[in-house]
Structures are given as structure tokens and as C-alpha cells.
Amino acid sequence: MMKKIVVEKIVKKKKKKNLKIGVDLLYKDFKEAVKVVGFTSVDEFVKYAKLDSNDVLTWEAKDEIPYFVSLLLHILKGDKEVLPSSLSLQSIVEECLPLASLLEEASSFPSKLEEMFLLQKQLNDSTNGKNWELGLNKFNKEINWLRCIHMEVAELIDSTPWKHWKNINSAPDMNNIHVELVDIWHFLMSYILQETNVPKAVSLVNTHCIYEAAQNIDVNLIIKESEKLSYIALAIETKNMPSFSGIERFIEQFFRACKSAGLSFSWLQKLYIGKNCLNQFRQDNGYKEGTYKKVWNGSEDNVVMVELLKTIEDVSFDELYEQLKLKYNQN
Numbered sequence: 059m060m061k062k063i064v065v066e067k068i069v070k071k072k073k074k075k076n077l078k079i080g081v082d083l084l085y086k087d088f089k090e091a092v093k094v095v096g097f098t099s100v101d102e103f104v105k106y107a108k109l110d111s112n113d114v115l116t117w118e119a120k121d122e123i124p125y126f127v128s129l130l131l132h133i134l135k136g137d138k139e140v141l142p143s144s145l146s147l148q149s150i151v152e153e154c155l156p157l158a159s160l161l162e163e164a165s166s167f168p169s170k171l172e173e174m175f176l177l178q179k180q181l182n183d184s185t186n187g188k189n190w191e192l193g194l195n196k197f198n199k200e201i202n203w204l205r206c207i208h209m210e211v212a213e214l215i216d217s218t219p220w221k222h223w224k225n226i227n228s229a230p231d232m233n234n235i236h237v238e239l240v241d242i243w244h245f246l247m248s249y250i251l252q253e254t255n256v257p258k259a260v261s262l263v264n265t266h267c268i269y270e271a272a273q274n275i276d277v278n279l280i281i282k283e284s285e286k287l288s289y290i291a292l293a294i295e296t297k298n299m300p301s302f303s304g305i306e307r308f309i310e311q312f313f314r315a316c317k318s319a320g321l322s323f324s325w326l327q328k329l330y331i332g333k334n335c336l337n338q339f340r341q342d343n344g345y346k347e348g349t350y351k352k353v354w355n356g357s358e359d360n361v362v363m364v365e366l367l368k369t370i371e372d373v374s375f376d377e378l379y380e381q382l383k384l385k386y387n388q389n
Contacts, residue, residue, distance in 0.1 A: 088123045091131045167267045170327045171260045177334050177375070178247045179256065185341050191252045203249035204291040207242055211288045214238035218277050230277050236321050237360050239312075240329045242287065244337070246312055250305055262305065266313045271322040283315040332367045335378045336360070343386065354389045 089100060097103040104111055107130060117123050187196030195201055217231040217238060250259045290307050293299035299307070316326060336359060344350045354362050359382075366381050367373060 085118050085121050085123065088117070088127070088131075091128075095131055167323065168260055168264050171263055171267070172256065174327065174330050174334075175247055175251065175256045175259050177331070178244060179251055181334055181338060182248055182251070184338070185346070193252075203245050203252065204295045206245040207249070207291045208288045210238055210241045210245060211284050211291075214242070214284050215281055218281055220281060230275070230280070232275070232320070233364060234360070235280065235319050236325070236329060237333065237364065239284075239316055239319060239321055240326065240333045242312065242315075243326065243330060244333065246308055249308070253301060253305060263309055266309050267323045269313060269317050269323070271317055271320045271325075273320065275320055276318065279318045280315070283311070283318045286311050287315060328367055328373050329364070331373050331375060332363045332378060333360075335375050336363045336382060339379060339382045339386070351386075351389055354385055359386075 092100055092103045095103075097106065100114060101111075103109075104114055109127075117127075182190050185195075186201060190196075190201060193201050214235055217234040219225050219228045219230060247259070250262065254262070287308065290299065290304060290311060294301055294304040313323075316323070340350050340359070352359050362385055363378075363382065366378060366385070370377065370381075
């Protein structure tokens with residue numbers, strides 16, 4: 059009876075959270091697993107778990123089984139000896155569901171990272187010239203990514219009530235903190251690309267992307283974790299830390315800052331596409347020459363971009379660029 063309650067709970071949570079389907083078992087393996095746990099057929103398992111038979115037909119056609127179904131089968135098998143005996147089956151389910159969802163989502167991280175690094179390289183090539191990796195832009199102006207990171211950290215901290223002499227009880231601007239983290243990510247990716255290539259960059263970053271963003275925000279922790287990025291930048295700049303080991307420290311610390319600020323990797327990626335697109339839009343509309351209008355009908359362009367992102371489920375560079383153009387022309 060307990061197992062059936064847990065099974066129903068998992069299915070309800072799956073529907074409520076709208077978890078994506080990921081490949082965990084092939085359909086033939088699923089059929090075998092159903093028999094191993096004691097069901098005579100897939101139909102019997104479907105009725106027991108109160109699943110939708112149409113979903114099962116889709117799994118069979120695609121030869122893909124969702125993670126949550128694998129989790130059901132694992133629990134029904136009674137394979138609990140590896141877990142602390144003090145944990146109830148229901149608490150195990152509560153712990154496993156976010157992890158299953160996160161791991162499922164993480165399978166797309168390498169391709170998302172590659173897309174971001176390629177977009178960053180393309181933006182740098184466009185705005186700074188083809189040889190920006192050598193430390194100079196096309197106007198022979200020095201490029202210092204470490205200084206850029208340091209300055210963006212200061213802007214992030216300024217989005218919090220850090221001052222002891224005024225506005226001490228004001229709320230942090232979490233939306234702007236997230237935008238500033240994305241700005242730091244732009245410059246950090248550029249610094250990484252200056253030192254290595256795209257495949258190596260993806261490999262370096264990929265293992266750090268799997269984390270659960272904080273739900274309860276501690277402003278002091280955000281400040282401390284963000285300040286550490288400045289310390290790393292200064293350590294590299296003053297030759298107190300080798301560049302390559304500095305990159306690894308940078309990556310690890312950046313995602314700690316994201317975690318503390320409640321910024322998930324998925325939202326980071328979406329905001330990055332948005333900010334990358336906005337940066338390109340700015341360059342195309344006179345940003346470097348000083349003719350670009352940063353405030354659109356009373357709202358800063360960053361704010362407009364974030365609001366647009368909230369209305370787009372699967373963001374694409376081209377679609378967002380057109381939306382920005384429409385908003386800018388209404389200014």
C-alpha cells in the first residue's frame with residue numbers, strides 16, 4: 059500500500075512540475091523491468107501507477123522512457139539497502155525527483171555551453187576584430203577581461219543594500235543581480251576563449267553547471283561569493299595566480315555566485331542569449347559611437363530584454379533581435 063501511495067505521489071509531482079522526458083531506458087528494457095518488479099504486463103503497471111496509456115504509446119514510438127518511470131521501477135524493486143534506513147520511502151522520493159529532473163536537464167548543457175561560447179566568439183569578432191585574443195581590439199585599444207570582471211562585480215554588489223550609511227533596509231534588486239552575473243559570464247567566457255579554444259572551454263565548464271540554485275536568498279552570501287571573483291581577477295592580474303589554474307578557480311567560483319543568487323544554469327543560459335543579442339543590437343545601433351539610446355520609454359534596455367525573455371519559451375537569437383528592434387523603434 060505504501061509503495062502505491064508513493065507511486066501516485068511521483069506521478070502527480072511529474073505532472074505538476076511538467077518534467078521533460080529524457081532517455082533513461084529503451085522501451086524493450088522497460089518491458090523487461092516491469093516484469094522483474096512483479097507485473098505481468100505493461101498494461102498492469104500502467105493501471106497500477108495510474109499513468110496515461112497514450113504516453114506509453116509515445117514512449118514506445120520514440121523508444122524513450124522518462125526518468126521518473128525509471129525511478130518508479132527502482133522504488134518498486136525495493137532496492138533501498140544503499141540508502142540510510144532512517145529515511146522514509148516518501149522522503150527518498152522527495153530527494154530523488156529534483157535530482158532526476160536536474161540530471162535530465164544536464165544532458166543538454168554541453169550543447170548549450172557550445173552555443174554560448176560560439177556566440178561570444180562571434181560577438182567579440184564582430185565588435186573587437188578577428189585578433190581580439192591577442193589583447194587588442196580593431197582600434198588598437200587594450201582589452202582587459204579581468205578588469206571588466208572586476209568592474210561588473212562592483213555593479214552587482216551595488217544592486218544590494220551593502221551601504222551601512224543609507225537604504226540599509228532596502229531589498230536587493232535580484233533581477234539586476236542576475237543580469238550583472240550574465241555580464242560577468244560574458245567577460246569570463248571571453249577570458250577563457252583568450253586562453254583556449256571552444257571545445258576545451260566547454261570541457262572545462264561542463265562539470266560545474268550541475269547545481270541547485272538557492273531558494274532562500276542570503277544577500278551577504280551573494281556579496282561574499284561575488285567579491286571572490288574580483289579577488290581571483292586581481293590575483294591573476296598581479297601574477298599571484300597562474301592564468302590556467304585561475305580559469306578553473308574562476309569557473310568554480312562563478313557558479314557558486316550564481317547558486318547563492320538563485321540563478322539556475324538554465325536561466326543563466328536564457329539570459330545570456332538575451333544579453334548577447336542585446337549587445338549585438340546595441341553595436342548595430344550606434345553604441346560604440348555614442349548615439350545609442352539605452353532608455354526605452356522610461357525603462358532601461360536590460361529591463362526590456364528580460365521582460366521579453368519571460369514571454370518566449372524557447373529563446374532564439376533571431377527572434378529576440380526582431381522583438382528588440384520593434385521595441386526600440388517604438389521609443
